Amino acid sequence: MSVALDLFSIVAIAAGAFFFFAGSVGLLRFPDSLTRLHALSKADNLGLGLVVLGLLPRVASLLDALKLVAIWALVLLSGAASAQLIGRALRRRGGDE
Amino acid sequence: MSVLQILDVGLALLVLAVAVWTIAAREIFGAVVGYVAYGLLLSLVWIRLFAPDVALTEAAIGSGVTGVLLVTSGARLKGAGKASAAAKPSLSLRLSAAALSLLAAAALAGVILALPDPGPTLAPEARQHLAATGLGNPVTAVLIAWRSFDTMLEKIVLALAVVGVWSVASDLYWGGAPAPLGRANPQGALLLLEQTLVPLGILVGVHIFWVGADAPGGAFQAGAILAAMWMIVMIARVSEPPPVNSRWLRLALVAGPAVFIVAGLAGLGMAGYFFAYPDGFAKPIILFIEAFMLLTIAATLPVLVAGPPRRSFRP
Amino acid sequence: MSGIESGQTPNRARAAGFRAALFFAFWLAISGWKAADLPVGLMAAAAATWASLALMPPTGAQVRPRALAALALHFLRGSVVAGFDVARRALGRKLDLNPGFVTAPLRLPPGAARDAFCALASLAPGSLPVEIDGDTVLIHCLDIKQPVAKNLAAQETLFMRTFHDE
Amino acid sequence: MTPSTLAGLVGAALVGLGLYGLIVNPQPLRKILAFNLIGSGVFLVFGIVARKGAAAGFPFDPVPQAMVITGIVVAFAASALAVALILRLHEETGQVLLDEENPASLPTQEGAGK
Amino acid sequence: MNEFLLCAAGFILLTVAAGLFRVLRGPGDADRMMAAQLLGTGGIAALLLIASATPVAGVADVALGLALLAAFASVAFVNSVGADDGQAREADGK
Incomplete structure (x- = not known):
């Protein structure tokens, strides 16, 4: 059982790390600011979500698990809002550098 | 070398790289963003130093609130910064500055390497005081019970900083309100953030205040989080920075140090020395003082960011 | 959540109760359910509800x-x-x-x-x-x-x- | 090398870096940044002192840590005051350089009205 | 298992640090802000991973605070670009 859970953790966290990697690559490779914003707002939220998912079997109590999920939810909210904020600021400036 | 050591070295190099960027960036704004990133990384370093209390303070104040202060002022100064980029210091000045800095860093590094291990420590005494207060978090106990003088004076420094910032105002505006933090017509995403994040932030702030008695956290960190929430509300233009002659504001600004002094004097009267907490009542008294400190910090930080009054008293 | 604000009291009270319950649940998730902490949690949830009602008036959405x-x-x-x-x-x-x-x-x-x-x-x-x-x-x-x-x-x-x- | 020694050395390097920036950068806002770097370098040195003082069942000596917490708050207060001064200087004179060759003209009564 | 968690934390830090090249290159300030935002999210992930592998109490609360303030700098940035209080007319030469 614990081996299966460890395996689950490893797979989920590795996948999370992969999405962080993809987000960074996108941030570096994508040609203009707005597409880079996509890379940022979509990949890293998913990455953090998967890391949290992978850590869930390892927590000591249900409470810690709920706290992890709360952290992810807050980041998701912040990420969604700030992506729109930055997006509009870029649009307003005609900022496709 | 274990994985953890490699991680530590990598983190250290990253912190240094971002710090170099903060110093060397050509534009002000790039440097400011570098500093925000730097504060975030630094709180990771503090976790590695077994100092979650400090990590939380660094994340909230060092990176969060300072970041907002610098981003805001950096944008205001942007034009001026570009114009002045030409005025570079001479090579000789830079070389001598580099030599001096190198010397200072090397001397400090030498001291650090020469530190005895285990070093001199006050931890056993802190342990004694911790037992007397009934708290579980040694850092909070040190802040409020044992080294309470330092903390009280630090609160007074905050009040003095507010006086200093306000006194920069032009005479015309004295008694008025600072300029609004946000712009007119905030967009939907900002309103969403303000409507959902702020109540949750209040919960997190109270939680961090409350666990601060026994676990990492406390009035400083919680106050900074509540301050950040108030600032988001002001940036969304749902509330405006209060005028500097508002009685409620002034009460909030001095409540922390005032309650602190009263508690200290009460200790003097009842138990014989300043800040003596009577046996058995230490924990409730400490939490009482901390509650007012929380209020003062939550009020002071946004007031410092909002700056001096910019609008006349009667519009 | 949409539409014209109704402003009726029962409506507002229900929205307040609903939000307070949500915030209290969030408090429990981050702070735990020790009996000694519950009064603080209730106060925090009340403060959060007050802020929430002030920032986002209820509109009677279901x-x-x-x-x-x-x-x-x-x-x-x-x-x-x-x-x-x-x-x-x-x-x-x-x-x-x-x-x-x-x-x-x-x-x-x-x-x-x-x-x-x-x-x-x-x-x-x-x-x-x-x-x-x-x-x-x-x-x-x-x-x-x-x-x-x-x-x-x-x-x-x-x-x-x-x-x-x- | 222990993690705390490493952090201490980073702190020393940060003090050096900050000092360099403080001297070399002519823009006051950059000087504030540099000053904050020095500050956090010093805090890290406190951090290693706290870590080496682990005793009595604590993994750290709480006294230096408490001092760092107050220090961070005071550093913020100082930064805010400095920023207010710079913004006022900018408002009055339209420039933000601390430069003897271009002395900032003294604020006049008219200038105060924006 | 702990080694794996720390490796993952290091890898995530490394990738978001690579993203920090955007702070260097820009070209716009918004790109810089995005890189800082990415560092914030990655930093939280690394923090949670390190916390799971090393015995430090209270790290979850630190992560909670960071998560709460994740958008804070971006909000201030968006709010201040082209701040229209008559002071900040920058002549961007982009």
Whole structure:
């Protein structure tokens, strides 16, 4: 059982790390600011979500698990809002550098 | 070398790289963003130093609130910064500055390497005081019970900083309100953030205040989080920075140090020395003082960011 | 969540109770359920409810729990697809991008519900609402050949089914 | 090398970096940044002192840590005051350089009205 | 298992640090802000991973605070670009 859970953790966290990697690559490779914003707002939220998912079997109590999920939810909210904020600021400036 | 050591070295190099960027960036704004990133990384370093209390303070104040202060002022100064980029210091000045800095860093590094291990420590005494207060978090106990003088004076420094910032105002505006933090017509995403994040932030702030008695956290960190929430509300233009002659504001600004002094004097009267907490009542008294400190910090930080009054008293 | 604010007292009281329960649950999630901490939790939830009511007056909208679950599932799946989509485009040998703007009509009236919907839409694959102008939203897309506007309309229907007025 | 020694050395390097920036950068806002770098370097040195003082069942000596917490708050207060001064200087004179060759003209009564 | 968690934390830090090249290159300030935002999210992930592998109490609360303030700098940035209080007319030469 614990081996299966460890395996689950490893797979989920590795996948999370992969999405962080993809987000960074996108941030570096994508040609203009707005597409880079996509890379940022979509990949890293998913990455953090998967890391949290992978850590869930390892927590000591249900409470810690709920706290992890709360952290992810807050980041998701912040990420969604700030992506729109930055997006509009870029649009307003005609900022496709 | 274990994985953890490699991680530590990598983190250290990253912190240094971002710090170099903060110093060397050509534009002000790039440097400011570098500093925000730097504060975030630094709180990771503090976790590695077994100092979650400090990590939380660094994340909230060092990176969060300072970041907002610098981003805001950096944008205001942007034009001026570009114009002045030409005025570079001479090579000789830079070389001598580099030599001096190198010397200072090397001397400090030498001291650090020469530190005895285990070093001199006050931890056993802190342990004694911790037992007397009934708290579980040694850092909070040190802040409020044992080294309470330092903390009280630090609160007074905050009040003095507010006086200093306000006194920069032009005479015309004295008694008025600072300029609004946000712009007119905030967009939907900002309103969403303000409507959902702020109540949750209040919960997190109270939680961090409350666990601060026994676990990492406390009035400083919680106050900074509540301050950040108030600032988001002001940036969304749902509330405006209060005028500097508002009685409620002034009460909030001095409540922390005032309650602190009263508690200290009460200790003097009842138990014989300043800040003596009577046996058995230490924990409730400490939490009482901390509650007012929380209020003062939550009020002071946004007031410092909002700056001096910019609008006349009667519009 | 949408529509004209009713301002009736029972309505407001119910909204307050609902939010207070939510905030108290959040408090329990982050702080634990030790009996000694509960009074503080109740006070914190009360403060959060007060702030929430002041910042977002209740409008008498109702939530359908099952539709909410469907909505959450939809956007969770969308978020995963979006992550894969970005990863595929970023890591491909040649950048597979066809960025551009699409305008789409919004049926939700201005207000908190619309803001929340736009936030959710920014998690959907390939689309990022950047500007709302009247009743249309300007969406930046990674690939304008995708049916972004159609997807948005479907999501909006789902959203409106979840939060409905009395 | 222990993690705390490493952090201490980073702190020393940060003090050096900050000092360099403080001297060399002519823009006051950059000087504030540099000053904050020095500050956090000093805090890190406190951090290693706290870590080496682990005793009595604590993994750290709480006294230096408490001092760092007050220090961070005071550093913020100082930064805010400095920023207010710079913004006022900018408002009055339209420039933000601390430069003897271009002395900032003294604020006049008219200038105060924006 | 702990080694794996720390490796993952290091890898995530490394990738978001690579993203920090955007702070160097820009070209716009928004790009810089995005890189800082990415560092914030990655930093939280690394923090949670490190916390799971090393015995430090209270790290979850630190992560909670960071998550709460994740958008804070971006909000201030968006709010201040082209701040229209008559002081900040920058002549961007982009």
